[in-house]
Amino acid sequence: MSHRARQLRVSALARVEGEGALNVVLHEGAVERAELRIYEPPRFFEALLRGRAYTEPPDITARICGICPVAYQLSACLAIEDACGVAVSTEVEALRRLLYCGEWISSHALHVYLLHAPDFLGYPDAIAMAAEHRDTLERGLALKKAGNALLAAIGGRAIHPVNVRVGGFYQAPTRATLAPVAEQLRSALDTALATVDWVASFEFPDLELDHDLLAVHAESQYAITRGRLRSSSGLDFPVAEFPDHVVEHQVPHSTALHAELDGHRYLTGPLARYTLNFEQLSPIARQAATAAGLGSSCRNPFRSIVVRAVELVYAVDEALRLLSEYEPFQPAHHPVPPRAGIGHGVTEAPRGVLYHRYGIGTDGLVTTATIVPPTSQNQAAVEADLRALVAANLALPDEQLTPLCERAIRNYDPCISCSAHFLDLTRTER
Amino acid sequence: MNVLIGVGNPYRRDDGVGPLVADQVARRGGNAVQSDGEPAGMLLAWENADLAIVVDAVVCEPSTPGRVHRTSVDELPLAGGAPSSHGLGIPEAVALGRALGRMPARLVVLAVEAADISLGTGLSPAVAAALPALVSQAMAELSGGRAFGPC
Numbered sequence: 001m002s003h004r005a006r007q008l009r010v011s012a013l014a015r016v017e018g019e020g021a022l023n024v025v026l027h028e029g030a031v032e033r034a035e036l037r038i039y040e041p042p043r044f045f046e047a048l049l050r051g052r053a054y055t056e057p058p059d060i061t062a063r064i065c066g067i068c069p070v071a072y073q074l075s076a077c078l079a080i081e082d083a084c085g086v087a088v089s090t091e092v093e094a095l096r097r098l099l100y101c102g103e104w105i106s107s108h109a110l111h112v113y114l115l116h117a118p119d120f121l122g123y124p125d126a127i128a129m130a131a132e133h134r135d136t137l138e139r140g141l142a143l144k145k146a147g148n149a150l151l152a153a154i155g156g157r158a159i160h161p162v163n164v165r166v167g168g169f170y171q172a173p174t175r176a177t178l179a180p181v182a183e184q185l186r187s188a189l190d191t192a193l194a195t196v197d198w199v200a201s202f203e204f205p206d207l208e209l210d211h212d213l214l215a216v217h218a219e220s221q222y223a224i225t226r227g228r229l230r231s232s233s234g235l236d237f238p239v240a241e242f243p244d245h246v247v248e249h250q251v252p253h254s255t256a257l258h259a260e261l262d263g264h265r266y267l268t269g270p271l272a273r274y275t276l277n278f279e280q281l282s283p284i285a286r287q288a289a290t291a292a293g294l295g296s297s298c299r300n301p302f303r304s305i306v307v308r309a310v311e312l313v314y315a316v317d318e319a320l321r322l323l324s325e326y327e328p329f330q331p332a333h334h335p336v337p338p339r340a341g342i343g344h345g346v347t348e349a350p351r352g353v354l355y356h357r358y359g360i361g362t363d364g365l366v367t368t369a370t371i372v373p374p375t376s377q378n379q380a381a382v383e384a385d386l387r388a389l390v391a392a393n394l395a396l397p398d399e400q401l402t403p404l405c406e407r408a409i410r411n412y413d414p415c416i417s418c419s420a421h422f423l424d425l426t427r428t429e430r
Numbered sequence: 431m432n433v434l435i436g437v438g439n440p441y442r443r444d445d446g447v448g449p450l451v452a453d454q455v456a457r458r459g460g461n462a463v464q465s466d467g468e469p470a471g472m473l474l475a476w477e478n479a480d481l482a483i484v485v486d487a488v489v490c491e492p493s494t495p496g497r498v499h500r501t502s503v504d505e506l507p508l509a510g511g512a513p514s515s516h517g518l519g520i521p522e523a524v525a526l527g528r529a530l531g532r533m534p535a536r537l538v539v540l541a542v543e544a545a546d547i548s549l550g551t552g553l554s555p556a557v558a559a560a561l562p563a564l565v566s567q568a569m570a571e572l573s574g575g576r577a578f579g580p581c
Contacts, residue, residue, distance in 0.1 A: 044549040063441050110470050130529030
């Protein structure tokens with residue numbers, strides 16, 4: 001292995017919501033660099049938002065991602081309402097949470113079944129897996145469909161919902177609109193529980209992360225749209241202090257910004273939520289987690305597939321609870337007159353903490369916009385994992401090391417993971 | 431059931447042609463949805479469809495921006511070199527749909543040659559000029575070759 005340089009490279013992806021590249025450089029048996037570049041488009045959106053009306057960011061930022069548009073819409077709404085000094089009613093809050101459950105179901109079903117499971121079952125992708133696991137994949141599609149149905153019933157359509165606005169909704173759906181969705185979700189709950197059983201039977205490589213974990217936390221419920229930020233290192237601060245603790249900075253090897261929490265590397269997403277908010281899971285979700293062999297925390301990124309499955313159970317269960325309590329309400333939104341100021345909004349996107357900050361002028365136009373998506377917050381942690389993984393597996397030939405790196409990245413469900421094969425490997429002898 | 435699926439991102443200039451066609455077809459009473467091309471979403475969008483028409487932007491070399499290619503599913507490239515800005519989106523959706531027996535009875539792809547898929551809004555002049563004819567063609571295809579009457 002001496003006097004050899006190896007390079008594992010992910011070529012740039014032309015996938016709309018994520019443009020990324022991974023470069024692992026080894027030299028003389030040591031990992032020289034592991035560089036991950038993902039998620040550049042938010043920078044563009046920040047520039048595009050300046051000078052737009054303060055009512056526009058929810059719809060514009062929804063286009064950053066086709067898989068988690070609700071996350072963008074609601075982080076934007078919360079930030080703008082914060083800037084304008086408006087608090088929405090509990091009805092609006094509950095309907096937002098219900099809508100968000102739809103997105104978690106849809107996104108997690110996609111990742112668990114179509115993107116992540118093939119790694120554990122030894123298939124290159126879901127297409128190859130379909131030949132022998134057709135019924136299983138059908139189950140995943142049925143779950144995703146239930147999530148989409150919820151999104152469409154509240155949001156008007158499943159992708160880039162059109163019913164969300166600053167202050168609430170254009171229209172609160174009728175009970176008749178939601179009734180068939182509840183029916184679908186009741187059967188989805190069984191499917192989600194079966195999903196936990198299924199993924200719990202996979203084999204997981206041993207790996208324990210020591211990164212700090214960051215998630216939104218609320219006392220009364222598993223936080224999605226409301227709460228303070230908490231870390232496993234003991235930090236506990238309100239949303240408005242996000243920029244005081246999370247600092248984005250340039251790193252020499254990449255044009256992408258890295259985020260640090262009080263100067264250190266951290267991880268956001270399902271593992272962080274689960275570990276920090278286990279007590280807030282519903283009883284049925286907690287039982288499923290325990291039956292699947294998870295403790296009250298999980299720091300093995302390969303087991304994130306089990307955590308996502310548990311969150312699937314929770315999201316379906318929580319959606320059913322919210323649906324059973326739902327009554328249509330009027331007006332469907334609060335008036336939010338523009339006010340000059342700065343506002344902060346944080347929600348738990350399927351992939352983790354999503355922060356928006358807007359400055360609004362006296363004319364109601366956006367003066368500044370900052371978006372910190374989960375995938376970019378996780379970059380440093382993913383790079384650290386890759387360095388450790390490669391260093392521990394240097395003896396493997398490239399054709400085994402490359403898929404291992406791919407798996408390590410897919411554990412975090414970054415937006416670039418939609419491509420089943422994204423690592424090109426080149427080896428340079430020198 | 432016939433459905434038109436407009437694939438693309440309106441914040442990637444000409445890549446927004448698919449969603450724009452879907453929007454205009456829906457306004458004229460046609461059954462149309464937008465998609466980002468994610469395979470599982472595509473399978474659900476064309477579920478139980480007799481005919482699915484997919485409209486997407488393609489980057490060609492050499493290129494005649496605004497030119498529309500009408501292809502059937504069999505003519506799609508299946509792996510590598512997928513000309514869409516969505517990487518492997520549509521071909522992958524077709525492969526997955528075939529493996530799961532989840533294909534529409536007929537699938538037609540209207541691929542529009544793009545001039546510019548950089549970050550930003552608005553179509554290039556060539557693609558904008560092709561839009562009215564494209565919407566008419568999509569409406570005609572969607573209604574089984576007949577023009578739509580008043581609703």
